[in-house]
Amino acid sequence: MEPFAIWGNFIYTEGPEKLCLRPNSVAVCKENGLCDGVFDRLPDRYKGIKLKDYREFITIPGYCDMHLHAGQYRNQGRGMDMQLIQWLERLTYPEESMFRDLDYAKEVYGELTADLSEGFTTRAAIFSTAHTKATLLLMDELERTGLKTLVGRVNMDSNAPDSIREQDAAYSLAETRDWLNQVRDKGFLRTQPIVTPRFVPSCSPALLKGLGELAGETGLPVQSHLDENRDEIEWVRQLHPNSPSYAAVYDENGLLGPRTLMAHCIYMTDEECALMKERGAYVVHCPTSNTNVRSGIAPMRKYLDMGLHTCLGSDISGGHTLDMAEVIRQAIGVSRALWQLDEGHPAYLTAQEAFYMATEGGGSFFGKAGSFQPGYEFDAVVVDDTGYCQRKDAMETRFEQLIYRGRDSMVVDKYVAGECAIDRTI
Amino acid sequence: MEPFAIWGNFIYTEGPEKLCLRPNSVAVCKENGLCDGVFDRLPDRYKGIKLKDYREFITIPGYCDMHLHAGQYRNQGRGMDMQLIQWLERLTYPEESMFRDLDYAKEVYGELTADLSEGFTTRAAIFSTAHTKATLLLMDELERTGLKTLVGRVNMDSNAPDSIREQDAAYSLAETRDWLNQVRDKGFLRTQPIVTPRFVPSCSPALLKGLGELAGETGLPVQSHLDENRDEIEWVRQLHPNSPSYAAVYDENGLLGPRTLMAHCIYMTDEECALMKERGAYVVHCPTSNTNVRSGIAPMRKYLDMGLHTCLGSDISGGHTLDMAEVIRQAIGVSRALWQLDEGHPAYLTAQEAFYMATEGGGSFFGKAGSFQPGYEFDAVVVDDTGYCQRKDAMETRFEQLIYRGRDSMVVDKYVAGECAIDRTI
Numbered sequence: 001m002e003p004f005a006i007w008g009n010f011i012y013t014e015g016p017e018k019l020c021l022r023p024n025s026v027a028v029c030k031e032n033g034l035c036d037g038v039f040d041r042l043p044d045r046y047k048g049i050k051l052k053d054y055r056e057f058i059t060i061p062g063y064c065d066m067h068l069h070a071g072q073y074r075n076q077g078r079g080m081d082m083q084l085i086q087w088l089e090r091l092t093y094p095e096e097s098m099f100r101d102l103d104y105a106k107e108v109y110g111e112l113t114a115d116l117s118e119g120f121t122t123r124a125a126i127f128s129t130a131h132t133k134a135t136l137l138l139m140d141e142l143e144r145t146g147l148k149t150l151v152g153r154v155n156m157d158s159n160a161p162d163s164i165r166e167q168d169a170a171y172s173l174a175e176t177r178d179w180l181n182q183v184r185d186k187g188f189l190r191t192q193p194i195v196t197p198r199f200v201p202s203c204s205p206a207l208l209k210g211l212g213e214l215a216g217e218t219g220l221p222v223q224s225h226l227d228e229n230r231d232e233i234e235w236v237r238q239l240h241p242n243s244p245s246y247a248a249v250y251d252e253n254g255l256l257g258p259r260t261l262m263a264h265c266i267y268m269t270d271e272e273c274a275l276m277k278e279r280g281a282y283v284v285h286c287p288t289s290n291t292n293v294r295s296g297i298a299p300m301r302k303y304l305d306m307g308l309h310t311c312l313g314s315d316i317s318g319g320h321t322l323d324m325a326e327v328i329r330q331a332i333g334v335s336r337a338l339w340q341l342d343e344g345h346p347a348y349l350t351a352q353e354a355f356y357m358a359t360e361g362g363g364s365f366f367g368k369a370g371s372f373q374p375g376y377e378f379d380a381v382v383v384d385d386t387g388y389c390q391r392k393d394a395m396e397t398r399f400e401q402l403i404y405r406g407r408d409s410m411v412v413d414k415y416v417a418g419e420c421a422i423d424r425t426i
Numbered sequence: 427m428e429p430f431a432i433w434g435n436f437i438y439t440e441g442p443e444k445l446c447l448r449p450n451s452v453a454v455c456k457e458n459g460l461c462d463g464v465f466d467r468l469p470d471r472y473k474g475i476k477l478k479d480y481r482e483f484i485t486i487p488g489y490c491d492m493h494l495h496a497g498q499y500r501n502q503g504r505g506m507d508m509q510l511i512q513w514l515e516r517l518t519y520p521e522e523s524m525f526r527d528l529d530y531a532k533e534v535y536g537e538l539t540a541d542l543s544e545g546f547t548t549r550a551a552i553f554s555t556a557h558t559k560a561t562l563l564l565m566d567e568l569e570r571t572g573l574k575t576l577v578g579r580v581n582m583d584s585n586a587p588d589s590i591r592e593q594d595a596a597y598s599l600a601e602t603r604d605w606l607n608q609v610r611d612k613g614f615l616r617t618q619p620i621v622t623p624r625f626v627p628s629c630s631p632a633l634l635k636g637l638g639e640l641a642g643e644t645g646l647p648v649q650s651h652l653d654e655n656r657d658e659i660e661w662v663r664q665l666h667p668n669s670p671s672y673a674a675v676y677d678e679n680g681l682l683g684p685r686t687l688m689a690h691c692i693y694m695t696d697e698e699c700a701l702m703k704e705r706g707a708y709v710v711h712c713p714t715s716n717t718n719v720r721s722g723i724a725p726m727r728k729y730l731d732m733g734l735h736t737c738l739g740s741d742i743s744g745g746h747t748l749d750m751a752e753v754i755r756q757a758i759g760v761s762r763a764l765w766q767l768d769e770g771h772p773a774y775l776t777a778q779e780a781f782y783m784a785t786e787g788g789g790s791f792f793g794k795a796g797s798f799q800p801g802y803e804f805d806a807v808v809v810d811d812t813g814y815c816q817r818k819d820a821m822e823t824r825f826e827q828l829i830y831r832g833r834d835s836m837v838v839d840k841y842v843a844g845e846c847a848i849d850r851t852i
Binding site for chain 2: 074076077078079080081162292294296297320321326329330332333334336338339340341342348350351388390397400401403404405409414
């Protein structure tokens, strides 16, 4: 890759507490796809490299959507009067069972990847369904987008209808190993597998154990769900009466570590918080989903204060939109509701903290990503905010308006790890 | 006007409890701009009238935005880390003071009216600023959009900086009468004046009294703010220690009646609720604003149950968007938060109820509007939902997805009181 630079107005974080606003500056992408930092002007050592002029716009590292179900894409905005378990049974499992049909998978995954390409999202962690072929097809489609993604073939051998349930742990594990072999043969550059037990109730003890062993053996990351809904938590307690908590069930099986994403985490006990922190696992906050299927409000401000790893997810199709700008606004909104209505929450998420979670917070799961600090993978999303901003506006204002008025349709250009990931000519 | 009919898929309410879903039906607009109802097919008596084919799309009565500040349009998405009084002083009053400059007013009001024209909104109740000329200019611009609007020149002679405060009650009242005379001379068809005391703290007792007399004498409607923020309520109590409540201050001055819009109403006491109900006044719920400036959550489900008149407002620029689809989603979301976190709220707003508030709830303030019932003014917004809906989808699904996936940019055509209000050729 040739090194290049972007001349523009940069907004990014250095950790949750530091927002960097750099108007009229230059960010350099080195030949290895890593950022060399943001400079007042192009350093002499880079004289002559390609310089892209985005001075009219703002440039951010792009948003990381750390939890979404590709197999539920067609269900966005449906079943929003149900709660989790009813919603799974009536709406979600029937839809996911359709992905045994590869033509259907191709149609839906084509729509999803096209939409992901267009918007703010640079990186994502994605659940497919319990179908190996459809999962491989999704990975093929994603690889072409230029986005960096983690994709999981879903494991589920228990407590689900036959149409979607795998017959037993042995079958599920064998299929997963077969899928991983095929993935390896594909040699993807940007699309990597992630071990994906659906959630505790849909995995037998043998399957949880086998998946933990697989993760340990391969070093692959893990994604699942935790403490989303009170009925679900009670169900887990009944299924695993000897485990001290829902989180402990994952932990006992070797599924909770620094490369684990746990979606929701609304009702974590102090012990579960301590365990998540000790293991270095990630909380993926999905506020649109949590509102839609009435799961509750995760105390993200508290988790940030505790030093837990935090990030955001659209959770399609509990969530109704892929647009991470709307997810960010909802994260701020529900945090304010919690602050307003519950004395136990004396602080709420600021716009800066929600932005951090959407960028560096999620990006860190991929290594160094989601910021323009030196040594980070060069992700950049160029946003046309000229529809409402005036030339004289301070960067503070442009940042605030990005949060409150941002929409996927404002994205002009996108780079992921230094590669152009949007092609307006298609 | 020539009568015409729309062939399409209709979604509308008959009161808060009845959602009408009429696929492949025909709605007739009579020569007087009133709806004759929705029929399975064009009635014989209308044979030969113009029939517009919108069978691909869905058609709704359009949304009524019953509270927004035109003079704050440029401030959308700014100052969202402040609460009401600080936000007024630091951000809002300085911006509104700019509207003494007619060139600035023309620029901003041009942007606002263009954006209002494009989206879901068919009707609106709008605060201008305390400037007569700029208010007339806004009314000229709005008249051209085809929307039906109520526009108020803001009265405020107290507790505000000199840059925006009127010198005294006599001046404010004289200016208002002069404005009303000029409005009468303009002979607007769609744009009508509304008496607009900003809120109790910014009006002297003499001004409140004079505005109540003016409303009584002219029969004009009234709009203001009520019970938005706890500090504001305490301020009103100190200013009017002998009045039993904030609502009572309006009532004592003849400003609370069946043609009164009160924005916010978050913290109404039982007595205030009873008074609002007795007077037949309207609660305008502004959930995006209430979240943004951290005012609180209005118990709208309770107000609906009590039989209060309820409707929705974008409240630009406490609210960050004119898009009423996002306001509807937020109304549902905050109601769920209240249900989740406060045992005093055993029920939450359904999608249907929020849709009712945005259509018929607000429309009823204009007489019969906001529904396709016979005798209602023929308002219709044609929405292209083909981007996500499949042909086989039931109307229930299309309704739910309209609520959760709706965006202003999906509007294809718009009629207000039978007149075409959108012109894609501009």
